[in-house]
Amino acid sequence: MKKPLICLTLTCKTIQEDLKIIEKYRPYIDCVELRADHLEEDECLHIRQFPRLANIPCILTIRRRIDGGLYVGGESARTMLFARAMAFADQNEKNNFTYVDFEDDFHIPSLQDACMAFGTRIIRSMHDMNNPVYDIVEKCNAMRKTGYEIPKIAFQPHTLDDVTHMFEVAKKFNDYDHILCAMGPLGTPSRILSAITHSYLTYTSPIETMANTNAIGHLDPITLNEVYNFRDINEDTKIYGITGWPLAHTSSPELHNKGYKKHGMNCVYVPIRTPKLAEAIRFCDSVGVQGMSVTVPHKETVLPELDRIDEEVADIRASNTIVKEDGVWAGYNTDASGFTKALQEFLGVEKLHHRRVAIIGAGGAARAIAYAIKKLGGKACVFNRTLTNAKIIADKYGFKAAPLTPDSVFDLEIYSDIIIQTTSVGNGYYGPSNDTNDPLYFYNFKGTENVYDIIYSPEITPMMSRAIASGCHVSNGYSMLKHQGYKQFKLFTGVDYGDDTN
Template identity: 60%
Template sequence: MGQPLICMTLTGKTIEEDIKLSQKYEKFCDVLELRADHLDENEQLLIRKFPALVKKPCILTIRRDSDGGLWTGNDFSRTNLFGRALAFADPDKKRNFAYVDFEEDYHIPSIQDAAMAFGVRIIRSCHNMTEPIHNLRKRCDAMRKTGYEIPKIAFMPKTLSDVVNLFHESSLMTNYDHILVAMGAEGMPSRILTSISNSYMTYTSPQETADKTASIGHIDPVVLNDLYNFKGISKSTQLFGITGWPLVKTSSPEIHNMGYRHHGIDAVYFPIRSQLISESLNFAEQLDVKGMSVTIPFKESVLYYLHELSPEVMQIGACNTVVRKNYKWIGYNTDCTGFERALLEFLGSNVKTKKMKVSIIGAGGAAKAIAYTVKKLGMKACIFNRTLETAQKLAEKYDFMAAKLDETSAMILDEYSSLIIQTTSVGMNAEGPISPENDPIYFYKFRGTEKVFDIVYVPASTPVMRRASAAGCKVCNGYKMLEYQAYEQFKLFTGVDY
């Protein structure tokens, strides 16, 4: 089977809007899907002209609301619209629709015969917007009424295991063109690794209309090409990734994939979203993923599944990197080295770290790596956490103080305020006004002499950083820590210095 195609879905309200988007993203896609169900009613009458107005082969789709579309009219009206769009075929096939999408239960012989007569390939589709679909191979075989049709199955996985099943079944499907898509956050690998699933094409949406397809997990065509090197992925490409939940935003793929391109390594790094670390590891084993970054909330729970631990992981009790060698998972911690390098740059060469009194906000996996580094640098610290017992357990390990993370500990925080290190996810993706919900130390009043290091990097300035900066404090986000720990991961994955 050939290299999979990139299909960009157009969901504008007017033909003109869709044409402008097709022109903007022309070099990033191979096929355009005109979603006529999104067009204004008067614009739907113009769809016959669309293929002649763009430079790519086109799919005509009029998706019913029951299948995730916007068409709420009756089947008779929809059939008339299909007929209108396929009629009066032009001798130049480029001016006709190249494909038409019919659901598996939509069988109108006259329309199907017209499509086949005019050389329009039929995509026979099946969508389940809420549940996984199993027996994919058998289902695709049944959907192919003729050898001319391309069966398409798109479903919403409940777990990452449903996505594993997609790749397992698709590995045996090499006899005919087919399209298999797992939707949603957990289904993202099926859109990036289309060449591995032997799928005929993958679907994307332009950034301008991403909100319309966010729930089903479409990727921007520029991101798919430039970040994930979609056209360069083959069955021989080495696979790496980052796993966590919900893993809404991450800059790690940009860092790692840039490194692969720079060194000419045939590899791709992509998000592996799951609510269970056991499923992430199973996914990796089934698809031969050779290494993963591990983020919230799995840095501690992953330890149970590892066969070997680096000395740092054994000491810290948390792992942010796993590598698979000889069918065994080996755990490493690069957070500690990444944090140390970023922190020392932030503090500057003139700052003496020994005996500096530091507040560590949080007691999770990241905090464990940071506490390890703080102790290594000779600092004194107090661990602040909402659950005091958790803070105490971490503090005892390094002979630190512990305190409850609330307004009752404001004076203790003030005592350990020469450096405040924020290690929780509070403030992540928080673009709105500062509030107790997005500022973990909302009760603390900055004097302006504190230094604040927040390991969150999206947004670049978190609410607590904005508040500290306004008071005159020197602040730093976690992007440099991310970069430096990623460089260490890159070497563990590839054996090559970043």
């Protein structure tokens, strides 16, 4: 089986800038796509020299706006630009474009003949920037006029089910070279698992110009190689993942994939984003995913999808880990044990006797943390905007409940020995504290509190920043992520993760 190529999409304004980008990423890529529609007008006069200057196989693309590009000129002018870029073919094929991307409705016989004569392969592409594509094989067959062309289909999925359909179609679709891309955050698995869809290549973007391709959903080639071990993925690779929504920030792939590489395992762990948990289960069942980490907002809604659960899940009523065992889904909770180890390290104590704890939030993570606090002998008050949800947790463990409002400052002060922030508020936020990124914006830290925020991106949330400024003992949630991730790794693989400093 051919390994998919890694293609770096170049969207700088000048050729010189694009060439600098190539040098930085050369060790991580196999070819580049020159997006001439992003070049300044004067720069387009020199694209014929680009393959020689780049010294790497090149795709020439001049993408129209209707297909997600920036080119706004007429088709005659675009045809002339293609012709100028391919003219005077060099006897050394390395100095010519290796590929050229023509849309499925762009048929210019003279250009196609030139490609055949010069050894330039045509990528015949179809883009739907708004909707999914279902008749993938039929469309690829129709685009493939000769055995020399590579049909490409890129579409915008509406749901993860649209991506699942693409993987199902691709299972037996390996008769000829093709490229399949599902765009946006839902389509991330199609970028990483190109070997599973038998895709000829996967597109990436440099970090420096990632803003130009945000809507498309590219990864950068360093992440693809060093986090996801892309070149090692094949049809025999065992797949694991993490599901949640929007799942914009997660370090779990780095932790798990590092473990697989360390132990020489043919496994990969990928983000499986969806607002609907049932769609993630269908994706796993179709693609053969063996296990998933489960995060916000699915830790509780996953329970009806499980065939069996362990004792902690039964007590906590939330699962953050599911594993395919004997053909059925089993649910586990590693949040409680991961948090326990992290909190013990943070405080330097084994038990929480005589400690009063404020638990902020009432979601799946809060349930696991309340369970852990009870086991450790602490007393707690659960604070949540919806008081009834806080009471459900509090009543289960004999804790107190209070609304998460300025009116509860007195209760917060009483239970301020340890403050544990379990919500997603502050995730991905930088800058000063306000009522949208700091769940305790109304509380003035005294400097005596131990503050643990389960968020780890950013490393210091707005709430943590205020606590640090007041002299509090503070930790983010990376230690919890690490410890619960080690247990997940063992559940997935049967192997101890080991020392992650190696």
